[in-house]
Amino acid sequence: MSQLERELLTVRPRLRTMAHSRRRFFGTAWKEQLLGYGFLAPSLVLFGIFLFYPLAKSVYLSLYLTDPRGRIAAFAGFDNYMELLRSGAFYDSLKVTGLFTLYTVPTVIVWGLLLAALTHSRTRGMRFMQLLFSMPVALSVGTASVMWMMMFHPTAGMWNAILEGIGLPPVHWLTDPKWALASVSIMTVWMNIGFTYIVLLSGLKGIPEELYDSAKIDGAGPIRSFLRISLPLLSPTVFFVGIVSVIGAVQSFGQVHILTKGGPMHHTDVVVYSIYQEAFINYRFGTGSARALVLFAIVLLLTVIQYRFFERKVHYQ
Template identity: 70%
Template sequence: MNTMDRDLPYASTTKTTAKVKQPLRTAINRNWTETLLGYVFLFPSLLLFAVFLFYPLIQTFYLSLHETDPRGRIASFVGFDNFTAIFTSERFYQSLGVTGLFTLLTVPTVIILALILAAFTHNHLKGMRIFQFIFSLPVVLSVGTSAVIWMMLFHPSVGMLNYLLSLVGLEPVAWLTDPRWALLSVSMMTVWMNLGFTYIVLLSGLQGISDDIYDSAKIDGSGPIRTFVQIVLPLLSPTVFFVTIVSIIGAFQSFGQIHILTRGGPVNSTDVLVYSLYQDAFINFRFGTGSAQALVLFTIILIFTFVQFKVFERNVHYQ
């Protein structure tokens, strides 16, 4: 074998290696291009998050460590004194209790009513579309519009609710001025306002369950109630879990209806955390205390959501 024959394998190996490296480099360049293109498309969303979410969060934490003057300008650095004042304040725990009671009055009621309405209107009968449209109507109304409508219903002299009570011989109720009835009245309005969204979500979840499941249950001799409790509810549990989390977060953040109907009264009976935060920050111009309350509220909602995922998600049956 001459020298030329011995050099041929090495030359072919070098060419093969070069051919392998070239597609590899092309693939790496393509991946980098796709990644860069993805960030380009994400940039508008990231910019909006930065301006309207991340910057306000950082600014809130900064303000929570400072004290402001009567004009709302930063006066001095106080560290964690604002948080200490919150956790040693009787008003904070009263507002927390009112918020918890408001959540208990609204969230289970909304979910149960929406689930019942969705179950009754899920049937493919003539005219059900009309009822689905009617039960979904509250979702199109704003908080302000809904609050004004219910303020007229709650009116002590010309309101429809007291008129209905008078028809059955009952005394009129001071719905929004009696501390015993104010929170319940606001809760009634909130249940009606949130019913449309919860109903639409639960109805969509029911429509996602295959009709074959109902047919199989009917063949096995299962009645409507047993089928709904033992078969439909487990299949609907992811949707119920979702609306529960969203409803609790919404209840902790409720403000508009309370501001319009009662302004936290009477006797602070409807003074929820968000309204207490609003009064400190935008009425008394104590932006430091208000920012600290906002962070405390954010932490409470975060803890509640985390506990729900850890405790209740194990009972959710995903298909």
Template identity: 60%
Template sequence: MPLTAGSKPGRVPAAFVRRMKESSLGYLFLLPSITLFGLFLFYPLIQSVYLSLHLTDPRGRVAAYVGLDNFTSLLSAKSFWNSLQVTVLFTLLTVPTGIVLGIVTAALTHVKRPGMRLFQFVFSLPLALSVSTSAVIWAILFHPTLGILNYLLKQFGLLPVQWLTDPSAALPSIALMTVWMQSGFNYIIVLSGLQSISGDYLDSAKIDGAGPIRTFVRIVLPLLSPTLFFLSVISVIGSFQTFGQIHLMTKGGPGGSTEVFVYSIYKEAFINYQYGTGSAYALVLFIIILALTAVQFLFVEKKVHYQ
């Protein structure tokens, strides 16, 4: 280490000691978070990789090393491709609809009018409900004979729908419930993005003679694109990790029409007691989500207009 003016040979500079103390203090503050990440994220990930290369007995103990056989058998199974197809369809049904609903509700309540606080509370209310509570509410709505949805269809002279027992209606029904469950979060995120947009842009557009729809499409939406990009990434990840409402409402049925990817992991590991195959499922899901997120950042982010 080169000597500076006023320093003695063999003596550590005071600036270096100060930086070391600051770094040590920073790592000390990070230690609780690093410990939690290690216990609940990194260790389960390493354990999943280890189990995916082995066969296990019903107690979860390693029985034999099989290498990549779990992955090859997984990719050749019809159940894997069915769950992937169901998950992709579920994502297409929920993510765009949820984002559009969040934009519409946030835009309607962003204006300063009397009573807007009440509507803001109502639109954000689903965020406060748990999955189990939402499942009870929608199970009543979906009831084939006593549910309000079939009652409304009957009033319009339409035939009742078997919402959760018809293979063609089960997944759209769960998607409808999921859009409602996520509407509170989407609404709050989009509303926060709208509130962060400076009013000078809107005043300038009004002076130039732009109408409200043109202003919203040409000015507000581009300025809102960072918020929408964040919401789309989070929504896609969340849709691929959906489990609670599927487990409580349909358990993957009828006929596998609602068996999303995470429920296949649960069924393989905790119903069939195949922890090795279940771990392989989980790693494949991790790779799929990582790839989708990378694609969004590589291609979709180019259309984001940061202020």
């Protein structure tokens, strides 16, 4: 028997073993993939019903004109989008939404960060303060809006009573164009600060205490420790809260609908409320769907911009 034949006799069993192991591996991997998709199937069905189908339906309706009953009347193509881009009211609603986002998002993050830093210590009574600052997260938008509507009441409200008590004239919080958007923004900040506070406090609790002990040994005070240790290590949490807050602010609807209904004089007419008016008040589902898709594109663009420019300053370690 030649040397080549002896080597072939030695290699062939190894090749058969490797081929069997490979078939067994791919068979097991295929079964695991099927099992994984089986577990995901209920969630995929729910996503398909409540997310993907409405999205596809909105794309379809945005290309058509509809009658008051929502039935397809005529094909419009991109005319709904062209009408939207020529509409001054749409740009006004975008401006209002931008101002509302500017008023609420930085304020929520700054106040949430400040409260989380003040109540992060293990001092006696901090548990109660943490519970107190977290309470707004348990309230719905409707409940919070009704509460603040009573506080904003021009004659029986708490805020005007405080102003009168210190000698200042009362303010028409929800009916004065100068104060309406600011009033809704104040209510939104209070409503969202609970979630932001909980997330930021959780991020602070994840920072090792040894770092603060080392900073104390080096002579660093509380403010310097916060700026040099807490804030850099908390940047991933702040980045997450910023993205979620921007998306939530752009999609705000409930508080505007309950408090001002877009008024006075459209000074609180945010984009989502204009979509509601266009689709369910004016029964123009085609243009309403076009507005919704444009808003989706704006939210996607804002998220990409945040990831592109702000993630560079995030320290994950």
